Amino acid sequence: MTEPNRKINLPPEKEIDRLASFFSIFGDSTRIRILLVLADGEFCVADIASILEMGVSAISHQLRILKQAQLVRSRRNGKNLFYSLADSHVHSIISQGVEHINE
Amino acid sequence: MTEPNRKINLPPEKEIDRLASFFSIFGDSTRIRILLVLADGEFCVADIASILEMGVSAISHQLRILKQAQLVRSRRNGKNLFYSLADSHVHSIISQGVEHINE
DNA sequence: TTAACAGTTGAACAATTGTTCAAATGATGG
């Protein structure tokens, strides 16, 4: 014990957990690819699956996570559900990631 | 086949994978807490462990991940290794996450 | 050299995650 611990003010645990959950949404390449597709416009589930060459179910599962995080919206048109980006932050968050890894 | 698929230009798979790996580093609350501690200054491993009330080994494992991602640096002083933030992006990336979850 | 300390490492474990499959839901047009 040479010195008393410096006092550090961390945000409450709950907020840190929410922050970590938020970032882990971007921590999966399928979800990033979905977001990049939707950056180009509105698409229904089957289209996204076809573009990414993946099963419809896998895409649907991921869309649910993105929707819960309020990163995408959906709109029904006939039998189709069209998904689109819900948030303007998405672009800038991804951009900052790109910036970091390209330095 | 009613319509040809719209052409979407995604970044190469390798870059998307690196992006996902980068974001998943922020997807763990221990690592976020370490980064927030280091936002206050330089600390050695045992101090971080004490502040976060965790084992030294757990912190060391996470610091290795943060260092590989070039988010922290270390500097030896005697028996101690002092860690500090390596990158100015860290603040703004976390800030953007906070912004999103508080809207 | 030795003892003590600071930190790292690797194996092990439980917990969480993403994808697949099959079955269910819900909307549409005939």
Added chain:
DNA sequence: CCATCATTTGAACAATTGTTCAACTGTTAA
């Protein structure tokens, strides 16, 4: 209503992850 299409859902599985523990490395001071 019925058949069909688009999507969702839940269970199952393998793969990945974070923490713990014990052993190890490396530095310092005596």
